[in-house]
Amino acid sequence: MASPPRPRIRDVAEVAGVSATTVSHVLNGKGRVDEATRARVIAAAERLGYRPNSTAKRLRSGRADTIGLLLPFGAAAEHAQHILAVEFYLTLAMSVVEAAFDHDQALLQLPPLRAPEDLRRFVVDGAIVVDPLPADPRLRLFDQLGLPTVTVGRDAARPADPWWVATDSTAGTRAVLDHLAAAGARRIALLTVDIEWSWFVEGRRAYTAWTHDHGIEPITILTRPDRLDSSAVEAATAALDLEPDAVYAPPQWLATGLLKAAKERGVRVPDDLLVSVGVDSQLARTGEPPLTALDLAPVRTAREAVDLLVQRIEGRASGGSRLIPAELRPRRSSTPSG
Amino acid sequence: MASPPRPRIRDVAEVAGVSATTVSHVLNGKGRVDEATRARVIAAAERLGYRPNSTAKRLRSGRADTIGLLLPFGAAAEHAQHILAVEFYLTLAMSVVEAAFDHDQALLQLPPLRAPEDLRRFVVDGAIVVDPLPADPRLRLFDQLGLPTVTVGRDAARPADPWWVATDSTAGTRAVLDHLAAAGARRIALLTVDIEWSWFVEGRRAYTAWTHDHGIEPITILTRPDRLDSSAVEAATAALDLEPDAVYAPPQWLATGLLKAAKERGVRVPDDLLVSVGVDSQLARTGEPPLTALDLAPVRTAREAVDLLVQRIEGRASGGSRLIPAELRPRRSSTPSG
DNA sequence: CTGAAAGCGCTTACAG
DNA sequence: CTGAAAGCGCTTACAG
Numbered sequence: 145m146a147s148p149p150r151p152r153i154r155d156v157a158e159v160a161g162v163s164a165t166t167v168s169h170v171l172n173g174k175g176r177v178d179e180a181t182r183a184r185v186i187a188a189a190e191r192l193g194y195r196p197n198s199t200a201k202r203l204r205s206g207r208a209d210t211i212g213l214l215l216p217f218g219a220a221a222e223h224a225q226h227i228l229a230v231e232f233y234l235t236l237a238m239s240v241v242e243a244a245f246d247h248d249q250a251l252l253q254l255p256p257l258r259a260p261e262d263l264r265r266f267v268v269d270g271a272i273v274v275d276p277l278p279a280d281p282r283l284r285l286f287d288q289l290g291l292p293t294v295t296v297g298r299d300a301a302r303p304a305d306p307w308w309v310a311t312d313s314t315a316g317t318r319a320v321l322d323h324l325a326a327a328g329a330r331r332i333a334l335l336t337v338d339i340e341w342s343w344f345v346e347g348r349r350a351y352t353a354w355t356h357d358h359g360i361e362p363i364t365i366l367t368r369p370d371r372l373d374s375s376a377v378e379a380a381t382a383a384l385d386l387e388p389d390a391v392y393a394p395p396q397w398l399a400t401g402l403l404k405a406a407k408e409r410g411v412r413v414p415d416d417l418l419v420s421v422g423v424d425s426q427l428a429r430t431g432e433p434p435l436t437a438l439d440l441a442p443v444r445t446a447r448e449a450v451d452l453l454v455q456r457i458e459g460r461a462s463g464g465s466r467l468i469p470a471e472l473r474p475r476r477s478s479t480p481s482g
Numbered sequence: 483m484a485s486p487p488r489p490r491i492r493d494v495a496e497v498a499g500v501s502a503t504t505v506s507h508v509l510n511g512k513g514r515v516d517e518a519t520r521a522r523v524i525a526a527a528e529r530l531g532y533r534p535n536s537t538a539k540r541l542r543s544g545r546a547d548t549i550g551l552l553l554p555f556g557a558a559a560e561h562a563q564h565i566l567a568v569e570f571y572l573t574l575a576m577s578v579v580e581a582a583f584d585h586d587q588a589l590l591q592l593p594p595l596r597a598p599e600d601l602r603r604f605v606v607d608g609a610i611v612v613d614p615l616p617a618d619p620r621l622r623l624f625d626q627l628g629l630p631t632v633t634v635g636r637d638a639a640r641p642a643d644p645w646w647v648a649t650d651s652t653a654g655t656r657a658v659l660d661h662l663a664a665a666g667a668r669r670i671a672l673l674t675v676d677i678e679w680s681w682f683v684e685g686r687r688a689y690t691a692w693t694h695d696h697g698i699e700p701i702t703i704l705t706r707p708d709r710l711d712s713s714a715v716e717a718a719t720a721a722l723d724l725e726p727d728a729v730y731a732p733p734q735w736l737a738t739g740l741l742k743a744a745k746e747r748g749v750r751v752p753d754d755l756l757v758s759v760g761v762d763s764q765l766a767r768t769g770e771p772p773l774t775a776l777d778l779a780p781v782r783t784a785r786e787a788v789d790l791l792v793q794r795i796e797g798r799a800s801g802g803s804r805l806i807p808a809e810l811r812p813r814r815s816s817t818p819s820g
Numbered sequence: 821c822t823g824a825a826a827g828c829g830c831t832t833a834c835a836g
Numbered sequence: 837c838t839g840a841a842a843g844c845g846c847t848t849a850c851a852g
Binding site: 821822823824825826827828829830831832833834835836 | 837838839840841842843844845846847848849850851852
């Protein structure tokens with residue numbers, strides 16, 4: 145059971161017949177080292193199975209080579225997982241892990257932060273905060289500790305802050321609406337959730353502007369983000385009462401609630417009603433009918449966020465916000481038959 | 483932008499007029515310290531906003547107070563996310579994060595490990611490996627580095643290994659089959675995936691045993707775990723060709739494929755066919771019809787796994803495997819109308 | 821009850 | 837090209 149003691153740099157030095165300094169130089173590619181010496185050191189390190197102690201490196205360098213990820217929900221807040229779609233967040237998280245790895249960073253998954261002390265025990269060089277609310281107290285926490293952050297989604301309360309990555313909600317919303325209009329819709333309703341994440345706020349604004357530009361009466365149904373399972377069908381039914389010929393429901397749970405409400409009422413999709421959801425998922429791809437959706441590009445979003453955070457941590461000035469385009473995936477739910 | 487230099491223990495000592503040793507004693511509750519001195523130290527630490535440098539603590543103690551989590555898929559392996567259900571893994575992961583936090587551990591999300599070197603750069607005291615395959619090479623990796631692991635799901639190739647937590651697949655499968663039989667089913671088919679995770683292997687075995695015990699002909703349809711979206715409906719159609727009156731489809735994507743295939747063929751659920759899925763989800767709860775499902779208790783599973791791993795890391799002997807019961811959630815898909 | 825000293829395993833000026 | 841020494845910020849015997 146007891147594993148053999150792990151070799152230290154001095155063990156490698158001893159075997160190679162050199163000093164620890166030289167071993168360090170060889171292993172880190174610093175300084176000039178004789179070719180023969182280098183070979184001996186590498187052979188010794190390999191033979192001993194040496195791997196440098198990261199903790200010691202960190203103490204020396206002051207860098208943790210670890211970034212934190214803060215998702216907008218915990219395990220208990222089940223309902224929050226459905227705000228957009230579970231898959232989006234899982235793919236985002238796994239992509240952040242892999243992108244961090246490619247940057248030689250480890251990824252610490254942070255729990256929901258309740259008190260300032262909560263954050264103190266985590267050793268990170270910075271963090272990615274997903275879906276900040278305006279003036280999000282979590283961001284203030286990081287600021288207080290002097291830890292750099294990058295947000296996925298904008299913090300509306302800090303319009304001047306350039307450290308964010310976000311899917312282009314405005315353009316995405318327009319793409320959906322243009323698509324529905326091109327398919328013949330004249331009364332397009334927006335069925336969405338009343339939450340201050342920039343994706344939703346900007347989507348609502350874009351909808352209002354688009355309907356104004358097209359001389360179309362805006363029909364907006366807002367739901368509260370709690371009591372999801374039950375409220376979706378209620379809200380969708382309220383939307384159908386207004387007799388739209390198309391509905392754009394950004395969150396997945398509202399789109400599925402809409403399908404259910406339509407069915408109960410004998411409204412056929414797409415024949416009587418065109419539908420689009422705001423986030424792609426397996427459900428959208430393979431459901432009945434398949435749902436037109438926006439691909440929010442979680443993989444790319446993750447990579448850009450990690451990229452930007454690493455730049456910020458390293459003090460490289462080239463940072464700045466990054467707007468990611470969402471791509472429309474037209475499917476049967478918005479394709480009039482015949 | 484430049485944050486003020488972080489106070490060190492010696493700064494606190496200076497302000498409090500004591501030695502670093504005493505500060506350490508106070509802050510860690512070691513040794514005897516005069517009450518007045520203690521108060522001075524605490525006041526000084528508070529005034530300076532002192533928080534100990536975890537890296538230095540780690541170097542000294544040799545413990546990282548960090549555990550790793552290795553999920554059975556990466557961001558790219560989209561299909562794998564659907565093997566069971568995305569929600570299960572997201573809830574499991576978030577629960578592991580919170581359970582780790584409660585144990586004063588941080589949670590490092592590990593990327594898919596490809597080479598032995600991949601693991602070396604992560605500083606963890608141990609790891610939770612989810613859904614190991616028999617003789618999983620990832621587990622060997624941890625073994626080689628002398629890092630303790632706990633698996634979620636059993637490693638069939640190491641039957642003697644006691645370091646696992648798993649949902650009771652055998653009892654869960656029986657519960658589903660008993661339930662379907664009680665609802666009147668006589669030809670119950672198993673529609674599942676050909677993957678060597680213990681949850682599925684034990685489920686198949688339990689199904690075979692149950693059908694044998696009940697003198698019922700076993701009908702098993704196995705699908706390959708790749709090409710998920712397309713293969714689900716194909717496999718489900720093949721299952722329907724055998725004219726079962728009930729189908730147990732453990733993975734969510736097969737259950738939804740089955741509903742689709744049934745609809746195409748005019749088979750009504752639950753009137754003509756009873757259906758149960760093996761993992762609970764929002765889809766199961768709110769779909770049309772709502773699906774009878776097993777609640778795999780991801781929150782509890784996560785807590786037990788973290789618990790067990792921490793015990794193993796600390797060398798406490800009380801460890802041992804933990805079997806978590808799955809709970810049946812009967813819904814309309816298996817409730818004959820009338 | 822309190823503190824000086826050693827040491828965890830590295831890296832990096834600096835000297836040779 | 838190579839190495840002795842200092843130091844990153846802690847904790848813990850040990851001495852007083």
